[in-house]
Every structure is written in structure tokens, then in C-alpha cells.
Amino acid sequence: MSxxxxxxxxxxxxxxxxxxxxxxxxxxxVIVLDNLVYGHVGAIVDxxxxxxxxxxxxxxxxxxxxxxxxxxxxxxxxxxxxxxESVTNPLKYYRNNTAEPLTLLEVMSDxxxxxxxxxxxxxxYGEPEKLPLTEDHSQKxxxxxxxxxxxxxxxxxxxxxxxxxxxxALRYFNASGCxxxxxxxxxxxxxxxxxxxxxxxxxxxxxxxxxxxxDYPTDDGTCIRDYIHVEDLATAHLAALRHLAGGGDSLRCNxxxxxxxxxxxxxxxxxxxxxxxxxxxxxxxxxxxxGHLVADPGNAKKxxxxxxxxxxxxxxxxxxxxxxxxxHGGHFPG
Ligand code: UDP
Numbered sequence: 513m514s515x516x517x518x519x520x521x522x523x524x525x526x527x528x529x530x531x532x533x534x535x536x537x538x539x540x541x542v543i544v545l546d547n548l549v550y551g552h553v554g555a556i557v558d559x560x561x562x563x564x565x566x567x568x569x570x571x572x573x574x575x576x577x578x579x580x581x582x583x584x585x586x587x588x589x590x591x592x593x594x595x596x597e598s599v600t601n602p603l604k605y606y607r608n609n610t611a612e613p614l615t616l617l618e619v620m621s622d623x624x625x626x627x628x629x630x631x632x633x634x635x636x637y638g639e640p641e642k643l644p645l646t647e648d649h650s651q652k653x654x655x656x657x658x659x660x661x662x663x664x665x666x667x668x669x670x671x672x673x674x675x676x677x678x679x680x681a682l683r684y685f686n687a688s689g690c691x692x693x694x695x696x697x698x699x700x701x702x703x704x705x706x707x708x709x710x711x712x713x714x715x716x717x718x719x720x721x722x723x724x725x726x727d728y729p730t731d732d733g734t735c736i737r738d739y740i741h742v743e744d745l746a747t748a749h750l751a752a753l754r755h756l757a758g759g760g761d762s763l764r765c766n767x768x769x770x771x772x773x774x775x776x777x778x779x780x781x782x783x784x785x786x787x788x789x790x791x792x793x794x795x796x797x798x799x800x801x802x803g804h805l806v807a808d809p810g811n812a813k814k815x816x817x818x819x820x821x822x823x824x825x826x827x828x829x830x831x832x833x834x835x836x837x838x839x840h841g842g843h844f845p846g
Contacts, residue, residue, distance in 0.1 A: 522589030524551025585627035697835030768807025
């Protein structure tokens with residue numbers, strides 16, 4: 513395969529870069545559009561991928577790219593993803609995550625490009641009424657971040673009706689881990705995610721990990737999440753692209769393992785993997801954190817023939833540790 517050209521926005525970010533690497537290995541000609549606000553040039557490791565530095569809302573640039581390349585599809589990762597920041601600065605999120613993609617969609621419409629894979633999120637569900645979460649669960653997001661993503665899902669539904677845009681919205685659960693060979697990984701600044709923070713605490717880069725809440729109605733009182741390996745997320749994007757290239761209909765799919773793991777369990781596994789004690793502090797709940805989120809990944813299996821190849825969180829923590837214990841300490845140069 514494949515020789516097809518694909519535009520990947522946000523391809524220098526965490527999930528984007530793992531997907532770009534896979535697409536290149538599969539023979540796609542990948543054009544990465546990334547403004548490098550959070551992305552890293554060093555995260556694009558396949559020489560065949562072309563990086564274009566710019567914004568998803570830059571019509572002139574997009575028109576040039578669509579004129580130069582005959583894109584069979586677009587994978588849209590580019591977004592801000594700090595839930596807490598979205599509460600204090602909602603307009604930043606609605607501007608970047610909801611408004612900017614309108615320009616991208618308009619240019620796609622102009623050029624007759626009708627395949628769109630979208631990074632959505634389990635944050636579009638809000639507080640779960642029933643577990644595991646299925647795609648038909650009500651979507652009542654509590655944060656502007658979740659709302660900014662849900663609005664794009666609605667826009668995609670409308671574009672399907674209006675001009676036959678076919679889209680796969682992939683609702684990620686907790687993206688985690690790093691590439692198996694340790695070449696690329698998670699490098700956020702600031703970092704807010706549990707697994708890298710636990711490992712930073714092991715390394716002494718932060719004094720301790722604060723466990724947000726110990727009074728949830730779960731077995732050990734800490735929050736339960738569904739951690740999915742970033743390389744599994746990448747294979748799901750490939751499956752979605754192929755689904756659309758094969759004339760498939762629009763879909764909304766959860767991407768998770770279906771396995772729920774608590775914060776305390778993550779800390780215990782991190783101690784086993786690193787052979788070191790994790791310094792822990794117990795704190796209050798983080799506002800907006802549901803106690804229990806687990807995917808029913810059955811739809812993705814049925815409709816995309818995709819399922820997570822790794823369900824054991826140990827592999828997420830092992831690969832994250834491999835990435836972070838290199839001399840660069842889990843940071844791309846620059
Ligand atoms: N968490 C925590 N301490 C931290 C960061 C996260 O206890 O410093 C918890 C958080 O409450 C949630 C889980 O770890 O239950 C995963 O949080 P993360 O921010 O990684 O992802 P989220 O589920 O918010 O998307």
C-alpha cells in the first residue's frame with residue numbers, strides 16, 4: 513500500500529506523531545500541518561513525511577496544500593486539550609477546536625475531499641449514567657473542552673447531510689504509553705496526565721504525585737479510567753482511513769480497552785515497572801473528574817475491525833518509562 517496522500521493536522525503532537533509514523537510505514541504520503549504550539553519537529557521521525565508549519569484556519573495555506581496534493585483524506589488531530597484551561601479560557605478552546613476546523617472543512621468541500629477522521633474524546637459524554645460507555649450514551653460534556661469537540665461532531669453530521677462528507681469521530685479514552693522502540697513519546701508542557709506525572713515523581717523531577725480524590729465510590733476510592741496505548745490509537749486511525757477509502761459510512765467509535773484501572777493501581781504498577789517507590793500525596797478531587805470512565809469498545813471492533821492489542825496497563829507504563837528514562841528524559845530536542 514498505498515501511495516495515497518493524506519493531510520494530518522496536529523501530526524507533530526503525541527497521538528498524531530505515532531499515527532504519522534504508522535501511515536508512513538504503510539506507504540502513505542503524509543503531509544503534516546502543525547503550528548508547533550504544542551507539537552515537536554522531532555516527533556516526526558519518518559523522513560517521507562512532510563511538515564508544513566501553519567494553522568488549520570489558514571485558508572490560503574490550505575488552498576495551496578489541496579492544490580498541490582490530491583488528498584484522499586484528512587486526519588484532524590490539531591486541538592488544545594487541557595481540560596482545566598478550557599474552563600478558565602473557554603474562548604481559546606471554542607476558537608481553536610471548534611471554529612478553526614470550519615476553514616479546513618470549507619476547503620475540503622471546495623476540493624471535493626470527503627473523508628475526515630476526527631480526534632474526539634470520551635469527555636463528550638460527561639458524567640456517565642451507565643457503564644461501560646457505549647456510543648449511544650447521552651453526550652452532556654461538562655468542560656468547554658468536551659463541548660468544543662462535541663460541536664465538531666455535530667458539524668460533521670451536518671456536513672454529511674449537506675455535501676456527503678464522511679467522517680469517523682474517534683472518541684479516545686486515556687491515551688497513554690509511548691512507541692515500543694522508545695523513539696517517540698509523550699512530551700507535554702505543562703504535563704497534566706497521570707502516567708507521565710507518576711514517572712516524573714519516580715525520577716524526582718516533581719516532589720510527588722498528588723492523587724486527586726480518595727473518596728470516590730470505587731473499590732480503593734480513587735478514580736477509574738480506561739488507559740489505551742498510543743500505538744493502538746494509531747492503528748485505529750489507519751482503520752478509520754481505510755474504512756472511508758473503501759466507501760464506508762460515517763461512524764462514531766469509542767477507542768478504549770474496556771478495562772478499568774484505578775489511580776492507585778497505576779501507582780502500584782509504576783512501582784513494579786520502575787523498581788522504585790512513587791512518592792505520593794493524597795489530595796482533594798479535581799473538579800470535573802468523573803469517578804469512573806470505561807469504554808465499551810465493541811463498536812470499533814464491529815465496524816472497523818479494530819481492537820486494542822494491549823489491554824494490560826503495564827505495557828503503557830513500561831513504554832512510557834522506556835521513553836522517559838533515556839538521556840533526553842522524555843523530551844524532544846528544542
Ligand atoms: N490524576 C491524579 N493526579 C494527577 C493527574 C491525574 O490523581 O496529578 C487522576 C485524575 O483524577 C484521573 C486520572 O488520574 O482520575 C487520569 O487523569 P488524566 O489527567 O491523566 O486524564 P483524564 O482522565 O483527566 O483525561
